[in-house]
Amino acid sequence: xxxxxxxxxxxLDVTGREGESIELELPATVARIEEEILxxxxxxxxxxxxxxVDETFRERDEVVEGAREVALLPAFSGG
Amino acid sequence: xxxxxxxxxxFLEGPIPPELAGEFQERFRADHSVGAHLVFLGQVxxxxxxxxxxxxxxxxxxxxxxxxxxxxxxxxxxSGSDIAGLAIRHSLGYVPAxxxxxxxxxxxxxxxxxxxxxxxxxxxxxxxxxIYGREITNGDRSQWKVNR
Numbered sequence: 001x002x003x004x005x006x007x008x009x010x011x012l013d014v015t016g017r018e019g020e021s022i023e024l025e026l027p028a029t030v031a032r033i034e035e036e037i038l039x040x041x042x043x044x045x046x047x048x049x050x051x052x053v054d055e056t057f058r059e060r061d062e063v064v065e066g067a068r069e070v071a072l073l074p075a076f077s078g079g
Numbered sequence: 080x081x082x083x084x085x086x087x088x089x090f091l092e093g094p095i096p097p098e099l100a101g102e103f104q105e106r107f108r109a110d111h112s113v114g115a116h117l118v119f120l121g122q123v124x125x126x127x128x129x130x131x132x133x134x135x136x137x138x139x140x141x142x143x144x145x146x147x148x149x150x151x152x153x154x155x156x157x158s159g160s161d162i163a164g165l166a167i168r169h170s171l172g173y174v175p176a177x178x179x180x181x182x183x184x185x186x187x188x189x190x191x192x193x194x195x196x197x198x199x200x201x202x203x204x205x206x207x208x209x210i211y212g213r214e215i216t217n218g219d220r221s222q223w224k225v226n227r
Binding site for chain 2: 006008009010012013052055071073074075076077078079
């Protein structure tokens with residue numbers, strides 16, 4: 001299925017875009033989803049980030065049944 | 080019961096007008112259980128960084144996740160306290176050096192609780208809310224801010 005993938009903070013400079021639609025086969029683990037995104041943007045392999053699926057942070061070993069949005073969020077820097 | 084905090088109001092485009100601090104005090108003037116107002120304003124510094132002198136910070140966020148994070152941290156930090164009023168504002172978009180990008184205003188019965196809550200809210204915001212600052216330096220260069 002087609003899922004909206006969004007990039008935040010320094011990852012915007014790495015991917016050169018705020019987001020895009022990526023085809024993912026679901027259900028899949030978060031690690032598997034991450035691997036698909038890294039295939040599109042191999043330069044993200046050098047970066048650390050957490051992954052939120054539909055606005056909830058998920059661990060890499062969790063299984064995602066369906067998703068509208070996957071967000072890649074590096075360390076925050078508000079304030 | 081009146082809601083303590085409305086996360087839909089938290090973001091403002093550009094610098095936070097300092098007058099908001101006065102407006103907040105005005106709101107709780109009639110509440111005679113309030114003995115302390117504490118307003119924290121975070122201001123953009125003209126730091127010297129690798130790419131030059133910071134002229135301003137461009138803020139962005141995962142806005143819906145950020146609003147949820149603000150609501151969750153406020154609920155957790157203020158639960159069990161006798162806080163009477165609270166306002167939090169954070170900038171999105173560009174804030175020049177000298178402008179305010181964060182306001183935390185708390186109204187409580189006594190000063191000890193105001194200081195403790197303000198500090199705890201500030202640290203939680205920095206740690207838990209998906210907001211990002213890009214430091215713009217002279218010569219149109221930039222680098223992403225790192226919270227220390």
